[in-house]
Amino acid sequence: xxxxxxxxxxxxxxxxxxxxxxxxxxxxxxxxxxxxxxxxxxxxxxxxxxxxxxxxxxxxxxxxxxxxxxxxxxxxxxxxxxxxxxxxxxxxxxxxxxxxxxxxxxxxxxxxxxxxxxxxxxxxxxxxxxxxxxxxxxxxxxxxxxxxxxxxxxxxxxxxxxxxxxxxxxxxxxxxxxxxxxxxxxxxxxxxxxxxxxxxxxxxxxxxxxxxxxxxxxxxxxxxxxxxxxxxxxx
Numbered sequence: 001x002x003x004x005x006x007x008x009x010x011x012x013x014x015x016x017x018x019x020x021x022x023x024x025x026x027x028x029x030x031x032x033x034x035x036x037x038x039x040x041x042x043x044x045x046x047x048x049x050x051x052x053x054x055x056x057x058x059x060x061x062x063x064x065x066x067x068x069x070x071x072x073x074x075x076x077x078x079x080x081x082x083x084x085x086x087x088x089x090x091x092x093x094x095x096x097x098x099x100x101x102x103x104x105x106x107x108x109x110x111x112x113x114x115x116x117x118x119x120x121x122x123x124x125x126x127x128x129x130x131x132x133x134x135x136x137x138x139x140x141x142x143x144x145x146x147x148x149x150x151x152x153x154x155x156x157x158x159x160x161x162x163x164x165x166x167x168x169x170x171x172x173x174x175x176x177x178x179x180x181x182x183x184x185x186x187x188x189x190x191x192x193x194x195x196x197x198x199x200x201x202x203x204x205x206x207x208x209x210x211x212x213x214x215x216x217x218x219x220x221x222x223x224x225x226x227x228x229x230x231x232x233x234x235x
Contacts, residue, residue: 001020001021001022001023001024002021002022002023002024002025002049002054002136002138002173003021003022003048003049003052004021004022004044004045004048005044005045005047005048005049005051005226006022006041006044006045006226006227006228006229007226007227007228007229008218008220008228008229008230008232009022009206009218009227009229010022012208012216012218012229012232013208013214013216015232016214016216017214019210019212019214022173023173023196023197023210024136024173025136025168025171025172025173026168026173026174026196026197027164027167027168027174027176027194027195027196027197028174028175028176028195028196028197028198028199029176029177029178029191029192029195029197029198029199030042030175030176030177030178030199030201031177031178031179031180031188031191031192031198031199031200031201032179032180032200032201032202032203033179033180033181033202033203034179035203036201036202036203037201037203037220037222037227038142038143038177038178038179038201039062039071039142039143039177040075040222040226040227041175041177041199041201041227042058042140042142042175042177043071043072043075043077043226044075044077044226044227045138045140045175046058046088046138046140047072047077047079049137049138050079050082050087050088053085053087053134054087054134054136054137054138055087055088055089055130055133055134055137055138056082056087056088056089056130056137056138056139056140057089057091057123057126057127057129057130057137057138057139057140057167057172058088058089058090058091058139058140058142059090059091059093059119059123059139059140059141059142060090060091060092060093060094060142061093061094061113061141061142061143061144061145061146061147062094062142062143062145062146063094064092064094064095064098065090065092065095065102065108068090075224075225075226076224076225083107083108086106086107086129086133087130087133088107089107089108089126089129089130090107090108090109091109091110091111091119091122091123091126092108092109092110092111093110093111093112093113093119093122093146093147094113094146095110096110096111096112096113097112097113106129107129109122109125109126113146113147113150113151114150114151116147116151116155116156116158116159119159120159120162120163123163123166123167124166127139127166127167127170127172131170131171135170135171136171136172136173137170137171137172137173138172138173138174138175139167139172139173139174139175140174140175140176141163141174141175141176141177142175142176142177143176143177143178143179144156144160144176144177144178144191145177145178145179145182147159148182148183148187149182153183153184153187156183157187157190157191157194160176160191160194161194164176164194164195176195178191196210196211197209197210197211201220204219204220205217205218205219205220206218206219206220206227206229216232216233217232217233218230218231218232218233219231219232
């Protein structure tokens with residue numbers, strides 16, 4: 001089990017009888033409409049791992065590094081010590097569009113959201129970096145919505161399949177996010193079919209579907225400490 005860091009989620013999943021907590025070394029798609037907590041889930045998942053010294057490879061496609069740090073500070077989650085310990089490796093695939101020169105570091109590198117080949121090269125470098133820290137680590141891609149805006153849908157799917165396979169083989173527990181309705185219906189079906197688990201957020205309820213066949217729904221709230229699960233139902 002990989003502790004999710006979402007209060008109530010691990011216990012809810014364990015109560016299903018299918019899985020024990022958040023499943024380690026799996027791939028999970030988190031999707032739903034805008035502003036329902038998808039990125040917050042990522043922050044929480046990554047930060048909890050870092051707090052227990054579990055490294056994280058974080059691809060940010062919606063916000064630059066400074067905005068990512070500020071978003072997490074808003075919840076009281078500070079990254080500086082994890083950056084100093086080189087537990088967090090960030091691939092920033094959006095800031096290069098601004099044209100403002102930004103310097104790479106040991107744990108931070110720029111990529112191009114409109115160049116999946118370059119992004120995959122950076123993912124390979126980042127994977128090797130965090131793997132040296134631990135053969136059990138977390139990986140976040142937030143979010144796939146932006147690559148779909150800059151690249152043909154089949155190209156994004158090809159990239160995602162390679163990304164998920166490489167990280168899972170390396171031992172990572174992987175989360176990717178996506179805003180519902182951005183790609184066409186068939187592409188969305190493909191997205192859901194190439195991951196192990198799917199979590200749907202709608203602003204009030206979190207629905208978890210596993211490749212093992214488990215389906216469950218629980219209420220959740222966005223608080224000043226992140227997502228918190230309430231009552232749930234195993235279906």
